[in-house]
Amino acid sequence: GINAEYGYHISGHYRHWNIATGLLTLDAPLHPEPLLYYHALPHGSLLRVTRNAVYGGKTDTIEIPETMSYVGYLRSGQESEGFVYVPGQEGLIVKHSARDDSVAVTKIELPWATSDVKFVSSDDSMAALKGDILYYKVVGADSFRNVILSEIGVTWKVNAIRAAGKSVYIASGDKMSAVLLIRDGFMKAIKALDKDIVGQVVGADNIVLISRPENTVSLVQLSNGFEHHSYTLDGEGDRGGIVSINTLPSSHPCSTVTTVKIPGLLISWEDESVTVVGATEKCGWEREESLANVRSATMLDLPASSVIPLNLNKPSNPIKMWTDRILCQLNDLQKFINQHFGAGYRDTSMEMERDSFNLNKLILVATKVGKVAVLHSISGRVLWSRYMDGIATLENGKYEIRLVRSASHYPLPPLVAIVAASKDNENTVLNVINPLDGSTQYNRVIKSKVAQVQLTTVEDSEAARILLLVTRDNKVHTYPPNSHSLIKDLPLYFALVYPDTMQLKGFSLTVTGESVMETWSTKFRGDKILSVATKATNDAVYSQGRVLGDRSVLHKYINPNLIAVAMETGTGDKGHVDILLYDMVSGIQIHTVRHKQYSGPVHLLLAENWMVYHLWSAKLRRYEIVVAEFYISHSSNSTSFSSLLPNLSPYAIQQSYISTTPLSALAVTSTLKSITNRAVLFAESGGR
Amino acid sequence: MIPVFLVVLLLELVTGQHAEYLINVEHKIGSGDWKQRATIILPSIKQSSLPSHNTPQYIPIPANEDIETLKRLGNNNSTLYHVRVPFKALEEGEGEVSNYVSVVVRACSIVESHLSHSLTLYMDSTGHMTGLSLLGSAEDCTGRTTDATSFTTQCHIAYPSVGSSPDVHSFIQVKEKEEKKKENTDSRSFLAKYWMYIVPVALIVMMSAGGQ
Numbered sequence: 001g002i003n004a005e006y007g008y009h010i011s012g013h014y015r016h017w018n019i020a021t022g023l024l025t026l027d028a029p030l031h032p033e034p035l036l037y038y039h040a041l042p043h044g045s046l047l048r049v050t051r052n053a054v055y056g057g058k059t060d061t062i063e064i065p066e067t068m069s070y071v072g073y074l075r076s077g078q079e080s081e082g083f084v085y086v087p088g089q090e091g092l093i094v095k096h097s098a099r100d101d102s103v104a105v106t107k108i109e110l111p112w113a114t115s116d117v118k119f120v121s122s123d124d125s126m127a128a129l130k131g132d133i134l135y136y137k138v139v140g141a142d143s144f145r146n147v148i149l150s151e152i153g154v155t156w157k158v159n160a161i162r163a164a165g166k167s168v169y170i171a172s173g174d175k176m177s178a179v180l181l182i183r184d185g186f187m188k189a190i191k192a193l194d195k196d197i198v199g200q201v202v203g204a205d206n207i208v209l210i211s212r213p214e215n216t217v218s219l220v221q222l223s224n225g226f227e228h229h230s231y232t233l234d235g236e237g238d239r240g241g242i243v244s245i246n247t248l249p250s251s252h253p254c255s256t257v258t259t260v261k262i263p264g265l266l267i268s269w270e271d272e273s274v275t276v277v278g279a280t281e282k283c284g285w286e287r288e289e290s291l292a293n294v295r296s297a298t299m300l301d302l303p304a305s306s307v308i309p310l311n312l313n314k315p316s317n318p319i320k321m322w323t324d325r326i327l328c329q330l331n332d333l334q335k336f337i338n339q340h341f342g343a344g345y346r347d348t349s350m351e352m353e354r355d356s357f358n359l360n361k362l363i364l365v366a367t368k369v370g371k372v373a374v375l376h377s378i379s380g381r382v383l384w385s386r387y388m389d390g391i392a393t394l395e396n397g398k399y400e401i402r403l404v405r406s407a408s409h410y411p412l413p414p415l416v417a418i419v420a421a422s423k424d425n426e427n428t429v430l431n432v433i434n435p436l437d438g439s440t441q442y443n444r445v446i447k448s449k450v451a452q453v454q455l456t457t458v459e460d461s462e463a464a465r466i467l468l469l470v471t472r473d474n475k476v477h478t479y480p481p482n483s484h485s486l487i488k489d490l491p492l493y494f495a496l497v498y499p500d501t502m503q504l505k506g507f508s509l510t511v512t513g514e515s516v517m518e519t520w521s522t523k524f525r526g527d528k529i530l531s532v533a534t535k536a537t538n539d540a541v542y543s544q545g546r547v548l549g550d551r552s553v554l555h556k557y558i559n560p561n562l563i564a565v566a567m568e569t570g571t572g573d574k575g576h577v578d579i580l581l582y583d584m585v586s587g588i589q590i591h592t593v594r595h596k597q598y599s600g601p602v603h604l605l606l607a608e609n610w611m612v613y614h615l616w617s618a619k620l621r622r623y624e625i626v627v628a629e630f631y632i633s634h635s636s637n638s639t640s641f642s643s644l645l646p647n648l649s650p651y652a653i654q655q656s657y658i659s660t661t662p663l664s665a666l667a668v669t670s671t672l673k674s675i676t677n678r679a680v681l682f683a684e685s686g687g688r
Numbered sequence: 689m690i691p692v693f694l695v696v697l698l699l700e701l702v703t704g705q706h707a708e709y710l711i712n713v714e715h716k717i718g719s720g721d722w723k724q725r726a727t728i729i730l731p732s733i734k735q736s737s738l739p740s741h742n743t744p745q746y747i748p749i750p751a752n753e754d755i756e757t758l759k760r761l762g763n764n765n766s767t768l769y770h771v772r773v774p775f776k777a778l779e780e781g782e783g784e785v786s787n788y789v790s791v792v793v794r795a796c797s798i799v800e801s802h803l804s805h806s807l808t809l810y811m812d813s814t815g816h817m818t819g820l821s822l823l824g825s826a827e828d829c830t831g832r833t834t835d836a837t838s839f840t841t842q843c844h845i846a847y848p849s850v851g852s853s854p855d856v857h858s859f860i861q862v863k864e865k866e867e868k869k870k871e872n873t874d875s876r877s878f879l880a881k882y883w884m885y886i887v888p889v890a891l892i893v894m895m896s897a898g899g900q
Contacts, residue, residue: 503787506792519768519770519792520770520790520791520792521788521789521790522789522790522817522818522819523775523787523788523789523816524818525812525814525816525818577851578812578818578848579851580818580819582819585792586791586792586793586822587790587791587792587819587820588791588793588819588820588821588822588823589808589810589818589819589820589821590821591849592810592818592819592846592848592849593848593849593850593851594812594848594849594850594851595850595851596850596851598851624853624854626851626852640827640828642794642828644768644792644793644794644797645793645794645796645797645824645826645827645828645829646793646797646821646822646823646824647797647801647823647824647825647826647827648823649821649823652849654851654852655852655855656851656852656853656854657854658854658856
C-alpha cells in the first residue's frame, strides 16, 4: 500500500514479464526515493511519481512540495490520474494518458479542503464532503465541481459518503441514505431511502443495495432509479458491516435470468461470515469463517436433566417432592428402555443433557472479531452464534471468559461472563450471557482498562459466583453489581507483571472490598520478560516428601502461591536467561537461576514442588529442558502454611536434559486428588 | 622523584582501595511511613571467592526501629509489615533511586519470632536487587508477646545460582565403554568361525562313506 503521508519507499528493481511466453521484457532499477504513487502502463513500464520527478513517461522533472500528501489514484480507460494536496491550500493533479504516453501536471486551488475533509475515491472519480456541499471531480476534469446537497434532493444532514463503484456514491445520514451518481460530469441523486444502506455497483447500469438492519437486498437500475427486485436475507442477528460484495455469474443457481438479470451475490461480512444469497429461495449458503480465528474458549457442563425440573433448592411439601422425583425417574426409565431396545429411536433432547461420563459438553468460543458461538462437543454443530459489535480482544490477545453460574441450578439460567476491551481500546466491556441460548443477561462498559479478572468462590443469594474486575486505577468492580459487602473479607492477593516497565507488583484487596492496594513490588533488570507461570489453583500434592534409598526423607517445599518469571538479557553469546521464583503474596524471592549464553523462547511450568522449563542454548545450539525440585531441610511442625508467615528456606535440586525440538506448549496433567502420578505434556511445534 | 611517585601510588592503593556500596533498608508498619531501619555496607558487588568481599556489614539504626509500635500493632493479626531496599546498591555520592524492591509479611510473625529474623538480598552481578527474603522462626500467630527490645537481623547477600547443564560427559563415557566391549567380541556366525575344522571332517566322512 501507499502511505498517504510519506509515499512508498521501493528500492530494487522493477521487472515485467510477458505472461504468454514468460520472457522478461523489462528490468529496470528503481530510484531510491520515496514514491508518491505508481501504476503500471500498458506497454509494461511503470509510471512513478516521486517528490521530485515523474518517471516513465515523456516529461520533465516536476517538483512536488514536501507538505503534500497523497490522496488517490483514478482511472478511466486510457486516462489515469494521481492526486496530491496540501490541506487548505493547493493540490496537484498528475495526469497520464496511455494513448500518447504523456504526463501533465496541473495545479489546482483547494481552499475548502481543510484537514478535516476526507476524500473518497471510486474508480474514476473522487468526492469530498464539507458540511452540506459535496465537491467532486472525474478523471480528465481540471478542477473540482461542487454541489449543494439540498439542491439535488438530499435535504437531510449527511454524515458520510462512501464509494460504491464507478462514479457512484452513497451518502448516509441518520437512518437516511441516498445513492448519488456522477453523470455527464454532474452529480445527481438517484434514489433516497429511509434506511441505512450499503451498496455496490454491478454490471453496467445496476447497483445492489443492502439495507440494514432488515437485511433486504434490492437491485436498482442506475439510469432511472427503478427498483427491480428485492428480497430479504434470512439469518438472524446482526452481522456487522459488509466488507465486500461480489456478483456471481449468471450460470450460478442464485442468479436469475428473467427479463432483467439479477445476479446472485457473494457477501463477506464484518463478523467474518460469508454468505451467498440470491433471489430464489433455498439457493444460497452461509459459512462461519470466524471460527478459524478463535481467541478464547471454555468448556461448559450441560444440565443434568432437561426434561423435568428438579427444584432442589426450594423446599415444598414432601408429597410434591416425592411425586416430582418419581416422575423424573419414570421418565429416565422410559428413555433408558428406548435407547437400548427401541429400534432407531433417537431423542434429540438428549443432545442438551449430560451423559453418564460427562463427555457431552458445550464449547463456548470467542473469536477475534467479537463473535461468540457455542458448539456442541460431540457433533461439532454450532448451537448459536452472535456478533457482539464494538468489542475487541484484551491486550493479551484473548478474552477472559468465566463461568459465573453453572447449569445445575435450575430454574436459574447458567451464566457466563465475557470480559473484552472496547474497540477503541480504552474501556472494558463486560457481557454476561446465558450460554444455552445466547441471550444477554447483563451488559456494562467500565471506563478504564482491566488489569485482572477473578472469579471468587463466594456466591450470592442466587447461586452466582461473584466475579471481580480489577481495573488499572486499582478499583474493584463486581458482577453481580455492588456486591462489595460480600467480598470484603476475602483474602484476595494477586500479582501483576508489567512487561514494558519490567516490574512485578503484588496487590491485595482492601478492607472495604472496593479497591486494591499495592503491597510489594520488585523490578527486573533485563531486556524482555519471556514467560510467567503460576500453579493451578486446585493443585494438590499427595505426599509430603520423597523417600530416598537410604530411608531418609526429602521434605517437599509446597507453596501454592508461587510465581515464576523467565527473563532474557542480551542476545546470543552475551545473553543470559534468568529464572526468578517469588511468593505472590509476600513478594519474597524463593529462588533465582541464571543460565549464561542461553536465550528464549522459554516455556515454564510450575506444579507441586517442582518447576520445569524448556529453553534454547545459544552457545551449544540445542534446546534443553531443566527440572528443579524444591525441598526443605527439615519438616515444619505446623501443618498450616502461610505466605505471610515465612519461615522456610528451600533449596533446589536441578537437573537438565537435552531436548531435540522446539515446543509450542507445556502442561501438566491433574487429577482430582493428585494420587496418580503427574505427567508433563510437551507439545512440539512439529505437531507431536 | 621516583620515591615520591611510589609513595603516592601506595597511598592511593591503600585509601582508595575499593568503593563501598550502600544499601538503605527501610521499613513500614501497617499504614505508617517508611523509615530507615538500617544501612548495609557492601565491599563489593561482584561475586568473588574471597568471603570478605561478599559479607555485608549490617548497621542498624535503633532510633527508627519502632519496636513499641510493632508490638502494639502486632497483636492484630492483619497488620502487615513492609520492608524495602532501593533497586540498586549505591556507591558513595550517587543519588537517590526511584524504584524499590519490597516484601511484606505479617507483623505478628516478626513479634512472635522474638524480633529475630534473617534478611537475604538477592542481587545480580551489577549491583541491582532482584528480590528480598525475610524469614523468621514463627510458624503461627498465636498472640505471644516478646521481651526483646531490638531487632536481631542476620543479613546475607545471595547471587543467582548457575543453571545446570545436561550431563553429557558421563553418558558419552558409558557409550564409549560399550563400543569397546563390542569391538572385542567376535560376531561372526558359527560356521564362519569353525569352517576349517568342519570341512576336513566332512571330507573324511564322505570319503569313508564313498569308500564302502
